[in-house]
Amino acid sequence: MQNLVEVINLKKKYGSKEAVKDISFNIKENEILGLLGPNGSGKTTTIGMMLGLLKPTYGEILIDGKKIEENRIETLQKINFISPYIELPKKLTVRQNLIVYCKLYNVLNIKNRIEYLVEKLRLEDLLDRVTGELSSGQKNRASLAKALINNPTVLFLDEPTASLDPEIGDFIRSFLENYKKEKKISILLASHNMNEVTRLCKKVLMMKDGSIIDKGNPEELIRKHGRKNLEEVFLKLSRSKDELY
Amino acid sequence: MSFIKIYGLFLRHFYLITRSFPRILDLIYWPSIQITLWGFISNFFASHSAYYNNAVGVILTCAILYDFLFRTSIGFNMLFLEEIWSRNFTNLFIAPIKIGEIITSLVITALIRALIGLIPAILLTSPLFGISILDLGIYLFFLFMSLYIFGITLGILVSAGLLRFGPSFENIAWSTMFLLAPFGCIYYPVEILPEFFQKIAYLLPLVYIFEEARSILIDHTVNYKNIMNAFYLNGVYLILAISLFYYSFGQARKKGTLINIGE
Numbered sequence: 133m134q135n136l137v138e139v140i141n142l143k144k145k146y147g148s149k150e151a152v153k154d155i156s157f158n159i160k161e162n163e164i165l166g167l168l169g170p171n172g173s174g175k176t177t178t179i180g181m182m183l184g185l186l187k188p189t190y191g192e193i194l195i196d197g198k199k200i201e202e203n204r205i206e207t208l209q210k211i212n213f214i215s216p217y218i219e220l221p222k223k224l225t226v227r228q229n230l231i232v233y234c235k236l237y238n239v240l241n242i243k244n245r246i247e248y249l250v251e252k253l254r255l256e257d258l259l260d261r262v263t264g265e266l267s268s269g270q271k272n273r274a275s276l277a278k279a280l281i282n283n284p285t286v287l288f289l290d291e292p293t294a295s296l297d298p299e300i301g302d303f304i305r306s307f308l309e310n311y312k313k314e315k316k317i318s319i320l321l322a323s324h325n326m327n328e329v330t331r332l333c334k335k336v337l338m339m340k341d342g343s344i345i346d347k348g349n350p351e352e353l354i355r356k357h358g359r360k361n362l363e364e365v366f367l368k369l370s371r372s373k374d375e376l377y
Numbered sequence: 378m379s380f381i382k383i384y385g386l387f388l389r390h391f392y393l394i395t396r397s398f399p400r401i402l403d404l405i406y407w408p409s410i411q412i413t414l415w416g417f418i419s420n421f422f423a424s425h426s427a428y429y430n431n432a433v434g435v436i437l438t439c440a441i442l443y444d445f446l447f448r449t450s451i452g453f454n455m456l457f458l459e460e461i462w463s464r465n466f467t468n469l470f471i472a473p474i475k476i477g478e479i480i481t482s483l484v485i486t487a488l489i490r491a492l493i494g495l496i497p498a499i500l501l502t503s504p505l506f507g508i509s510i511l512d513l514g515i516y517l518f519f520l521f522m523s524l525y526i527f528g529i530t531l532g533i534l535v536s537a538g539l540l541r542f543g544p545s546f547e548n549i550a551w552s553t554m555f556l557l558a559p560f561g562c563i564y565y566p567v568e569i570l571p572e573f574f575q576k577i578a579y580l581l582p583l584v585y586i587f588e589e590a591r592s593i594l595i596d597h598t599v600n601y602k603n604i605m606n607a608f609y610l611n612g613v614y615l616i617l618a619i620s621l622f623y624y625s626f627g628q629a630r631k632k633g634t635l636i637n638i639g640e
Contacts, residue, residue, distance in 0.1 A: 146633065180636045183471045187630040208473035218467040221389060221459075228392045235385025236472040262396075278468070 133160045135194075136286055136318040137182070142191035144177050144342075151177040153342040154191070159286070164312060164319040166329040166350070168362075169339030170370045175322045178339070179288055182320070183213055196285055209237065214279040215290035219271070222264025226255060226274045229263055230281060237282035249277040253307065269300035276304065280311070286318045293328060301325075305332060326363040336362075338369050345369055378481065382474050386482035390456055394490070404490060408444050408498035415440035416506040434508035435594045436564055439587055441499060441510050443563045446524040446583075447554050448491035453532025454539075454550040455490075456483045461544055466638050476626055480619065483536075484529050491528070513593055519604050520586050526611040527582050531557075533618040537625040543638050563587050582607040582614070 137159035144152040152174045159165045169175050180186035182193055184204050193200045195207040220229040227246070234242040250256055253273045258266060263274055272292070279287060292308070293301040305328060312319055323329050329336060330350045338346040338353075346353065346369060350362050357365045394400050419436035460466045469479075502508045510517060531553050538546040560574060561583030567575055578584040589603035629635045 176636065180633070185467065185470060185630065185635040186633055205473045205475060208471060213467070213471050215467070217464070219464040220468065221393065221463045221465050223396055224389070224392050232385050232389040232392070233472070235381050235388060236474055238379060238381055
């Protein structure tokens with residue numbers, strides 16, 4: 133399967149501080165890659181560069197074979213992002229928000245696209261409600277609909293189930309698994325929920341202090357580090373001084 | 378440029394305005410209060426000042442023109458700040474929209490916002506004070522056009538600052554117009570200013586616009602040079618502002634402000 137995302141020798145410096153130190157990785161078609169690491173490890177900076185919000189100090193990011201720095205608009209058309217730290221305009225209804233983003237992503241058949249997402253994400257009763265008045269689980273589903281509005285090739289998920297109750301969290305995870313299978317998209321998942329990462333990802337990257345300190349299949353990592361689960365591996369690597377990989 | 382994307386961004390703000398009656402009221406309320414206040418001041422000066430004796434509507438007309446400039450500039454900034462306040466900033470900047478499309482959309486939306494506020498205020502002046510801004514004739518269009526360009530130029534400059542420095546630049550957004558107002562010679566001739574201030578004033582298109590409004594209303598003469606100077610300076614400042622916006626966007630991507638603003 134082809135690589136839909138290629139990150140090559142990526143670095144980001146803020147003055148003398150290196151936030152991301154020469155990292156490289158790929159995400160294949162129909163693959164979910166987990167990006168793990170403690171706060172301040174460089175995950176957000178890495179995602180920021182992949183979304184075109186940050187200019188890398190060095191290195192390249194290719195989305196579907198195109199360099200993002202040289203083809204910004206073209207590559208942004210193929211990607212999308214969801215994070216609990218960003219929201220849809222609160223005063224607009226869910227339908228209005230989806231229409232606006234359909235226009236911004238130049239979606240051709242707006243009605244069909246919204247109907248499809250509404251059905252998949254069970255948004256029927258929420259469509260004409262004001263976004264700011266929804267519960268966090270409902271907002272999350274509305275944001276996910278926005279993140280899929282352009283039928284992205286690559287989806288970036290930052291803590292997609294943070295602050296959700298277990299049932300809605302499970303619904304979102306099942307949805308993502310099915311959607312990935314159906315559309316063969318690539319997903320980068322940054323999460324602190326290790327059960328979620330174990331369930332969804334065949335491959336994970338562990339970041340610390342701007343570097344990738346280990347990577348592999350979650351079960352392989354658990355075996356390699358002699359721990360019971362991914363959370364313990366995460367704690368071991370986060371607390372260790374030098375690693376490993 | 379994609380018209381659909383420009384329309385999409387316009388639609389985001391159109392929905393916002395039309396969904397909220399208090400927002401519409403807020404847009405109309407301040408210009409109407411401002412114009413009413415200046416209408417009474419204008420009436421007072423007209424009956425107590427030799428300078429304004431033959432032109433009752435001069436102050437009021439200038440107040441309307443200034444308010445249009447103020448609303449356009451603040452309107453542009455508000456649209457930009459709205460994205461920050463609603464935490465929608467990241468969504469906007471990861472969408473495949475060109476900077477030019479964002480600016481174009483905000484420019485159009487700012488004009489509509491300004492007109493929503495100003496048209497009722499202009500309509501008030503006739504029954505309340507017996508004054509019509511249309512007395513400026515066809516030249517009114519040029520003056521409005523010039524003010525509109527300068528208003529959005531200021532809006533783009535402040536938005537560039539917001540992009541580069543983040544929400545901490547917000548206070549500047551509110552104070553820009555107040556800083557420039559004394560040099561704009563809105564309610565008085567430029568000669569009133571001390572000589573050094575006059576030099577600064579002549580660097581702004583405002584002084585030419587308001588001098589021209591007074592020239593038409595008081596002396597009934599049109600000085601095309603004023604109109605041309607205003608457009609010439611507007612062109613220079615607009616190009617500078619757009620260039621600065623692009624530069625700030627590049628700097629924000631380097632420094633990480635786009636991520637910090639968004640969260």
